[in-house]
Amino acid sequence: DARVTQTPRHKVTEMGQEVTMRCQPILGHNTVFWYRQTMMQGLELLAYFRNRAPLDDSGMPKDRFSAEMPDATLATLKIQPSEPRDSAVYFCASGLVIGGRGNTIYFGEGSWLTVV
Amino acid sequence: AQSVSQHNHHVILSEAASLELGCNYSYGGTVNLFWYVQYPGQHLQLLLKYFSGDPLVKGIKGFEAEFIKSKFSFNLRKPSVQWSDTAEYFCAGYMDTGRRALTFGSGTRLQVQP
Numbered sequence: 001d002a003r004v005t006q007t008p009r010h011k012v013t014e015m016g017q018e019v020t021m022r023c024q025p026i027l028g029h030n031t032v033f034w035y036r037q038t039m040m041q042g043l044e045l046l047a048y049f050r051n052r053a054p055l056d057d058s059g060m061p062k063d064r065f066s067a068e069m070p071d072a073t074l075a076t077l078k079i080q081p082s083e084p085r086d087s088a089v090y091f092c093a094s095g096l097v098i099g100g101r102g103n104t105i106y107f108g109e110g111s112w113l114t115v116v
Numbered sequence: 117a118q119s120v121s122q123h124n125h126h127v128i129l130s131e132a133a134s135l136e137l138g139c140n141y142s143y144g145g146t147v148n149l150f151w152y153v154q155y156p157g158q159h160l161q162l163l164l165k166y167f168s169g170d171p172l173v174k175g176i177k178g179f180e181a182e183f184i185k186s187k188f189s190f191n192l193r194k195p196s197v198q199w200s201d202t203a204e205y206f207c208a209g210y211m212d213t214g215r216r217a218l219t220f221g222s223g224t225r226l227q228v229q230p
C-alpha cells in the first residue's frame with residue numbers, strides 16, 4: 001500500500017531549538033503539501049510544491065519556517081527557532097495534479113510537535 | 117476568495133440515527149470536492165470524492181454525498197450511524213484557480229452515543 005511517510009511521529013523540544021520534519025510523498029505524486037492542525041485554527045495550508053518547485057508558501061511564517069524539497073522523494077519543513085505556539089500536528093500530503101485539475105490528496109500520519 | 121464552509125461544528129447523535137453534515141463552497145468554476153474523516157489521534161482519511169458525473173457519490177463505510185451545483189453544496193450523509201463513526205469530518209475543495217491547493221472547511225466533530 002503506497003502511503004505518505006512522515007518523521008518524526010512525535011517530537012517534544014524546548015523553545016528556541018530547531019525542528020526538522022520530513023516527508024516522503026507517494027512515488028509518482030507531483031504535488032506535496034504541508035498542513036498544520038491546531039484546535040484553534042483547524043487545518044491550515046502552510047506551503048506546497050509541484051514538481052519540487054515551491055508554488056505557495058504564503059501560509060507559513062517566513063521568519064522562522066522554511067520548506068524545501070531537495071529531491072522528489074523528500075520534503076522538509078524546518079522551524080528555527082521553535083516557539084510554544086508552534087505546537088501542533090504537522091501533516092504532509094501528496095497528490096497527482098495534471099493540467100491544473102485536482103486529484104485525491106493522501107495524508108501522512110502527521111508529526112505531533114510540542115514545544116515547551 | 118475561494119472557501120469551503122461547514123456550519124455544523126459539533127453534532128451529537130445516537131446510534132442508528134441518520135446523519136447529514138453540511139458543506140458549502142464559494143467558487144463558480146470547476147471544483148473537486150472531498151470528504152475526509154479523522155478518527156481521534158489519527159490522520160485524515162478519504163471518505164469520498166466528487167470530480168464530475170453522477171452528483172451522488174458513494175464512499176467507504178456507508179457514507180455518501182450529493183453535489184448540488186445550484187446550492188454550492190456537497191453534504192455528507194449516512195442513513196444509520198454507529199459508535200465507531202465518532203470522529204471529525206472535513207469537507208475540502210480543490211478549485212482550479214487561485215492557490216490551487218486543497219482548501220478545508222473548519223471540520224465537524226461527530227459524537228455518536230451508544
